[in-house]
Amino acid sequence: MSDLSLSTATQEAATDAILASTLKEQAERGPDLRQLHPKSHGLVWGEFIVEDDIPESLQVGVFAKKRTYPIWLRLSNASTPEKRGKLKSDLEPDIRGLAIKLLEVEGQKVFDDEKHTQDFIFLNHPVFIARDAQQFADLGKAGSGQADPELLRSLAPVFEILQAASSRQVANPLLIQYWGTTPFKLGSRVIKFSLKPHQQDQVPDAKPDSENYLREAAVKYLTQEGKEAKFDFLVQFFVDEEKTSIEDATKEWKEEDSPFIKLATVRIPAQKFDFEERKRLDEGLAFSPWHTLPEHEPLGSINLARKIYLQTAKSRHDYSEQRLREPQPYTAVLDEPK
Secondary structure, eight states: OOHHHHHHHHHHHHHHHHHHHHHHHHHHHOTTSOOSSOEEEEEEEEEEEEOSOOOGGGOOGGGSSOOEEEEEEEEEEOSOOSBTTBOOOTTSOOOEEEEEEEESOOSOOSSSSSSSEEEEEEESSSSOSSSSHHHHHHHHHHHTTOOOHHHHHHTHHHHHHHHHHHTOOOSOTTSSOEEOOSOEEETTEEEEEEEEESSOOOOOSSOOOOTTHHHHHHHIIIIISOOOEEEEEEEEEOOOTTTSOSSOTTSOOOTTTSOOEEEEEEEEOSOOOOSHHHHHHHHHOOOOTTSSOGGGOBOSHHHHHTTHHHHHHHHHHHHHHHHHHSOOOOOOOOOOOO
16 A cells, blocks of 8 residues: 555544534534534625636636626634533634635535535634644544543644634734635646635724624624725735645745735625624535535545535534424414504
8 A cells, every 4th residue: 555545544544534524513512503513603605706717727616707696605613612502712712714605606516415606714813723634633632622632732733723723813804814724726727715804803902792793793884884894805825834834734835935916806795684684594504615616626625524514514404404393392372463
C-alpha cells in the first residue's frame, strides 16, 4: 500500500470518527437540533452579483457570466447547543460564522440532495481551527474528555487558534470580514475565498449586556435603521504548498503571497427578518460546502471531513419527519375571549 493510500485511509478513518462523535452528541442533546453553528443571528435574503469584468480563465461555475443570484445568508455562532432551549450567550467567546446559499444555480452538483443551489461557508478568522481531519477528530476527543495528556499537549497549537478566533470582538456580524479558511476549485485553479464588508465594524465604548446582542445589532442595522450591508467576494490563488498550503488548514494564505481578486458583490438590502416564520425557515435550511458545482469542489482533508454536514443535516431532517408522522395527543384549542 502506498503512502498516499495510507494517508487517505487515515483521513477517512478520522472523518468516520468525527461523524460518529457528532451524531452521538446530536442524539444526546436533541436529534432535531442543529449541532453545527446552531445559534443564528438572522437569516436574511440578498443578492450575489457576479462582476462583469472577470478574466476569461476564471469564468467558470457560478462566475461563468455576469448575473445576479438570489441568496439566503445566515449569521451564526459556532458553539454546539448546551442543551435543548439553551444556546451559548453572545457575550461568551465564540467563533462567528456566515453561510451563503445561492439559488437558481443550474448544472450537475457533486451531491444531488440540493439541485439548484451553491453554498459558500465562512468563519470570522483567516484559518481553520485544525490542520486536518485527524487533528479535528483529536480535538473532538479532547472536548469529550477522552484525550490523554500526550494528545492534549499535541493539541496546544489548536487551542491557541481557538482562543485567537473566539476572542475577536464583534459588534455587528454584518460589518466584519469572513474567510473560507479551506481551499476549493475554481475550474482548474485552486483558491480560497473571503468576504470583506464595505463598512467596517465599530466596537462600541460600552460592552454589550444582552445574550443575543449580535442578532439585536443586525435587527437594528437592517430593520430599524433601514441600512443595507455589502461585501466583496474575494478569492486568492494557490502559489505553492509552502506559501498557500492545501492540506494544512491552519496556515494562512498571506495577501502579500497571493493578493485578493474580486469576483462578486454580496448585497443584503434593508429588511425585516426577526419573525417566527423566517426563524423556522432558518432552522430548516442546511448549509454545506458540498452543496456545490464540480467547478467549485472543496479540496483538502478538512473539507473531506466536512461531508459530515450532509449526514448530520439528514439525521436532523429524518428525525423531524418521523416525529411529524407519529400520532400526537389531542389537545383542545379554545378561542381567547374577545
